Amino acid sequence: MDVYYYFLIFLIGLVLGSFFNVIVFRFGTGKSVVKGRSKCLNCGSVIRWFDLVPILSYFILKGRCRKCKKKISPLYPVIEISTAVTLLLLFLNTPVVSYLTALNAFIVLLLVLVVFLDILYFTIPDKILILIAASAIMLRFNLNMTDFYWLLISALGLTAFFAILFLVSKGRWIGLGDIKLIFLIGFLLGYPTGYLSIVAAVWLATIFSAILLIQKKATAKTEIPFGSFLSVSTIIFIIFSNELQKISRYFY
16 A cells, blocks of 8 residues: 555554553543643643644653653653554554454554553553453454354353462452453454463563563562553454464464
């Protein structure tokens, strides 16, 4: 497709990433994500529209509030860029764009949101999980209704092991939100792709934890945002589904 088309996709991703910043940084504050002007988290001054341009404003302001000069969290541009790049990669790897692409994009974007919410707050909101579940059901019904019950069985089988870990540890080893997300991943990706995605997430989390332990930035009891690793792995498997399908055939 035309380069301008992909540039537009990237811009849309930046705008959505800017909106995700509002959701992430207002999470748990009781503030509406659709009402109220954006304000500096340090001095409370209203941020003018020209200081809200995704990515550019952060670097123009040198990462500081225009009024109080306090540092702005670098997560703002990180979330914007991550959202834009993820959306762009999805469309770059989608030869034929249809309404199913929109469903995939919606799911992927929600998973991006989960990544940062789990990193910052160690929680995966049920509202987001419900949206992912509804989108996954719509996607699967449109692709192949005959696989619906098989996908449910696959999801339950995948979730069972982690549910046992949750019960045995009384929630210390894995969170309930992670269990719900694993079930949705199993239903969305099925077998064996869903299983491979979870295994990849476990390895990513293990490597990350090992690095922190080696650098003495964490202990064996330090909590890690496993939901973020689950989300990143699932995003990769959705975007590069065609390439990874070739690998998954070895598990049939």
